[in-house]
């Protein structure tokens with residue numbers, strides 16, 4: 106007696122139809138895998154870009170961000186006067202207000218070249234925003250007058266090798282005391298972290314000026330109520346919930362640079378390529394096996410039985426192709442961790458990719474199903 | 488006499504329309520009963536296959552009435568015809584029409600699956616059918632690994648899945664040598680006589696005639712002779 110079978114009926118037919126023509130099956134899997142990879146990388150780039158554009162906002166502990174009126178993203182903004190801080194502190198529900206400065210500056214490398222950087226001046230004693238993923242040095246070292254922290258990803262670009270290297274920012278001496286890892290900037294002007302006090306010194310801000318005010322709430326305070334009250338009280342500023350400001354920054358960069366639509370378009374292209382490849386190879390298999398489908402029909406198989414065979418072939422192609430494609434995508438994700446552009450594939454994007462793969466294979470199956478509708482069972486006697 | 492399994496009354500089949508219309512069957516009336524082997528003879532192009540297709544609910548006739556198990560065919564759509572085939576008809580083809588990517592037992596199991604046999608029982612039932620046709624020891628072979636006669640026996644096992652009342656065979660021996668051809672026909676006869684199936688065989692093969700209970704002659708789409716044979720080979 107043969108071993109107990111794992112496959113029977115339509116699953117068996119589907120699997121054998123595919124595996125019998127190994128070359129074609131491999132082409133299908135590579136096609137689906139490639140389409141999944143393409144979609145995964147494009148959408149992963151989109152996620153990576155989005156997270157990069159809103160990184161400072163997402164990593165802040167502030168419930169609300171007060172920004173100069175008309176601010177559209179976190180990287181480019183005007184100035185706020187420090188008295189706004191005291192006005193804000195007087196609003197009921199507000200527990201703390203931290204200052205954050207963000208200004209472009211010129212970075213002169215040890216060998217003399219210039220780079221544009223973004224100076225990030227934060228209050229070291231407040232937890233509203235601190236550099237994260239610190240891999241070398243200590244944040245406390247920023248207390249020194251000329252101390253800055255940069256990201257490892259941009260060390261080469263900024264001509265820095267190790268802690269202790271000195272450079273100039275806006276023609277004033279500065280010294281690297283630490284490195285973060287993976288804090289990217291969408292503007293390609295790397296973030297240079299320093300205390301708010303030092304940032305004032307490096308820039309042309311007046312001592313009582315800053316860029317943003319980061320608001321922490323009393324326990325139990327209603328965010329929306331406080332946001333409204335701050336708007337009323339301060340006038341001529343914008344007050345954002347953190348998530349709203351993050352989304353605004355993402356929208357701004359992804360739309361103004363065209364990166365968003367370009368990436369979505371390439372992802373769509375991947376989907377179309379996938380549909381064409383699956384449709385094409387499934388159809389070729391179906392046409393090869395028309396006599397067998399006619400036999401099934403003559404034996405009394407309902408149309409739905411034939412469709413199930415095709416759909417299972419599509420499902421098998423989808424499952425294998427998806428595994429192959431996501432595996433390749435994660436290789437790229439891993440590699441991109443060391444590069445200027447992050448490809449990020451969170452679990453929900455995997456779900457989206459899986460859904461797109463199913464969609465792709467279902468569409469690919471349609472052409473075959475349409476062909477089988479017209480099959481004539483009496484052709485078995487031809 | 489009992490109600491016939493299959494009743495055909497004044498059936499005509501016309502292929503095509505207008506000037507190219509071709510009348511493949513005209514005014515055919517006959518009954519097919521369970522427990523009998525009916526042999527369908529006639530020159531090439533006389534309409535034998537066409538008649539077999541009408542009998543097997545594969546083709547709706549242009550004229551006349553057909554009923555299988557008392558169910559009239561003319562009112563049924565393609566899916567209903569297919570359900571009727573599934574319930575009552577088993578086909579055996581000249582070229583076996585086995586699924587080449589499936590093992591012998593899997594070929595039979597697909598027919599059982601179509602008839603909604605519980606998945607867990609399909610393999611055992613398929614092996615039983617193959618045993619009956621003396622093919623138990625070839626159950627794991629693929630069709631390409633079997634001789635013509637063995638393939639045809641697998642095909643018969645598949646046709647028998649779910650115990651259909653009507654077995655229709657179009658030239659089942661044409662591709663087989665003398666001995667295997669004879670075995671196949673003897674098997675079909677045993678089905679009719681022992682299991683009370685109605686078996687209809689289309690054949691040019693003179694070796695088939697001794698096994699038939701009844702011989703029909705078709706000529707140019709008409710039934711020209713309908714004879715019962717007595718004392719046929721058992």
Ligand SMILES: Nc1ncnc2c1ncn2[C@@H]1O[C@H](COP(=O)(O)OP(=O)(O)OP(=O)(O)O)[C@@H](O)[C@H]1O
Pocket residue numbers: 502503509510511529530531532533534535536537538
């Ligand atoms: N699908 C079809 N379309 C048009 N004409 C057909 C079709 N099938 C059969 N015919 C014609 O109908 C007539 C009867 O064909 P049929 O296949 O029933 O003959 P047959 O007796 O089985 O012949 P053979 O012994 O060669 O198999 C022939 O003239 C044939 O050309």
Ligand SMILES: [Mg+2]
Pocket residue numbers: 535536537657
């Ligand atoms: Mg014929």
